């Protein structure tokens with residue numbers, strides 16, 4: 001396995017990193033990871049484009065995700081594939097979450 005990702009389409013999963021319900025126009029990406037030996041080969045981009053296509057097919061208008069403030073490589077990755085950074089949110093342990101969103105224009 002080169003990588004994996006979880007896509008919330010209908011509801012948040014139990015240990016969600018987001019409070020509140022999933023908005024009706026929203027799909028949320030979680031737990032994206034690519035094996036270290038397979039990084040920088042386009043696997044992450046391919047997984048995310050597949051998520052975008054599935055979400056668009058399900059009528060979603062935007063793809064959202066969170067990453068930790070310290071995860072600079074992930075932030076660079078999300079920005080490189082078209083995600084826009086939104087205001088983040090502090091966590092109880094003193095760290096912070098960075099939130100990102102990408103619009104899913106109907107094709």
Ligand SMILES: CC(C)(COP(=O)(O)OP(=O)(O)OC[C@H]1O[C@@H](n2cnc3c(N)ncnc32)[C@H](O)[C@@H]1OP(=O)(O)O)[C@@H](O)C(=O)NCCC(=O)NCCS
Nearest residue numbers: 032033034039040041042043044045067073074076077080
């Ligand atoms: C973040 C992660 C999923 C990226 O996956 P990937 O398969 O390596 O990414 P891609 O090869 O598709 O990269 C696409 C573009 O994103 C950018 N990018 C990817 N990794 C980057 C990094 N470490 N630093 C800067 N830019 C990066 C580049 O612009 C890259 O294009 P290029 O290689 O042609 O320059 C992977 O590094 C990973 O699994 N990290 C550990 C787990 C993690 O942090 N997951 C995200 C949690 S929210």
